[in-house]
Amino acid sequence: MIWILNLILVLLIAVMSAYLIRHYIFTLTALYYRGGQPSFIPSRSYQPTVSILIPAHNEEKVIGRSLQRTIELTYPREKLEIIVIDDGSTDQTSEIVESFAREYEQIKVIHRTKGEGGRGKSIVLNEGLKHATGEVIFCFDADYYPQRDIIEKLTAYFVDPKVGAVQGRVTVLNEPSTLVTRLVALERIGGYRVDQLARDDLRLIPQFGGTVGGFRRDLLESLGGWDPKMLAEDTDLTFRAYLAGYKIRYINEAECYEEAVETWQSYGHQRYRWARGHMQAAFRHLWPLIRSQNLSLREKIDGFLLLNVYFMPLFVVLAWILGATSFSIQSSESTTFYLFLPSIFIYSAIGNFAPFFEVGIGAYLDGRERICRLIPLLLIAFLFNVVICTKAFFDICISKIVGRSSYKWTKTSHRGSGNDFINVSDKEKGK
C-alpha cells in the first residue's frame, strides 16, 4: 500500500519539477537572452488591410475611451476598419458607439438584439468576422487602451507566411485600485514580460490571449472561427493554429492597457472560466498535439505543459496531502523516508518559488523593483486558485459524465477605472 502512495508522490514531484524547470528556463531566457526578438522596425512596404473587432456588452463606462483611442491609431486610415459588435447592451453602449460611427467612417457597428446578447464572446466575434473585410483580424476588448502604433507592430510579423497569429503585451491600467488589481498586475508582468516573451524567444508556443492580438483572416476562416462551445476560446484557437501548421508570435513591444478585475468575486469568476476553459482545451487537444506532424518536439513539450497548467494547483494540493500521509505512516528508518525528505525540502526551497521568481524578474526588467515587495501576497492568489481549479476540475468531470455543461457565461464588468492615468476626457467616458 505504501509503495503505491510513494509512487504517486514521486510522479507528482516529477510533474512539479518539470514545471519548476520550465519557470526557471523562461525566467533566465527573459533575463539574459535577447537574440530572439529584434526591436521593431517600421515597414511601409507591408501594410495589409486590418479589421479590429471590439465586442461590447454593457460597456458604457469604457467603450468611449477605447473607440477614441482606435481613431488615434497611426495605421493608415484607408487600410483600417473598426467593427464594434454591440452584444444586446441594455445601457448607453449603443448610443455611444453610434455617435462615434456617425463621426468616423472607419467605425462600423453591428447590433445584436437583447435576446441574442450575453451568450459569450465567441458568438459575438464570429458575427463580427462575417462583416470584416480586412486581411488581418484583430480583437480588442472594450476596456482596452492600446499604444497608438500597436497595429504596425503587430502586423509586421505577418510578413512571414508561417505566422498565423500575433499577440501583444497587456498592462494593467487600474493597478493602484485594490489589492486584487495589484496582484493581477503582478501576474500580468510575469505572464507577458517573462513567460510569453521567453516562449517566443525559444520558439515554443506563445499563446494567443484572445485580445490585443489577431489572426490571418484566411487561417481564421479555415479554422471555422471561434468555437462557441469553448470557454477558453483563445487557448483553443492557439492550438488549432499550431495543429494546422502555423506559428504564433508574441510582440513584447506592442503594448496595451487593460482594466483588471477589482474584487475577489470577479477575480474568482474570471479565473474559474479560464481554468475550466483551459481544462476543456486540454481534453480536446492533448492527443492531437502528441500525434501532430506539424509541431517540433520542443513545441509539443511546451504545448503539453501549457495545456495542463491549470491542473497544477490540484497536483500541488494532492502532493501536500500525500506527502503528509506518507510521512505520518512511514518509519523514519526506512530508505524512502530519507529519499523523500531532501527532495521535498529542495522542491520547497526552490520549486515553490519559481513563479514568484518569474514575476520578480519581470518587475525588475520593467524597472519596478518596488512592486516586488508585494510578491509574497501572490500566495493568497495561489491558494484562491487552488480552490477555483479544484472546483473547475470536478465541474468539468461532472459535465463530461452527465453529458451537458452547467456553465453559464459570466461577463467581466468594467468600471472605467484608471481614466485619470491616461487623461481621458468626459466625452470619451461617455458623459
Next chain:
Amino acid sequence: MPPWRWIPVLLFLALCGLAVLILLPSILELSNPKDKGPRQIPETTTEDDAEEDDKLEK
C-alpha cells in the same frame, strides 16, 4: 508542564513569526505605496524611427 507540551505552541509562534516576516514588506508597501505604477506605456515608438528613416533616405 513537560517541555514537549511547549513544542506545538513554539511551532505555532514560529509559524506566525515567519508569516509576519514574509508578509511585512508587502504590508508596509500596501500601507504606504511608493510604487509608481501602472507602467507608463510609450505613446508611440515608431514615429521617431520613421522620421529617422526619412532623413536617411534624403
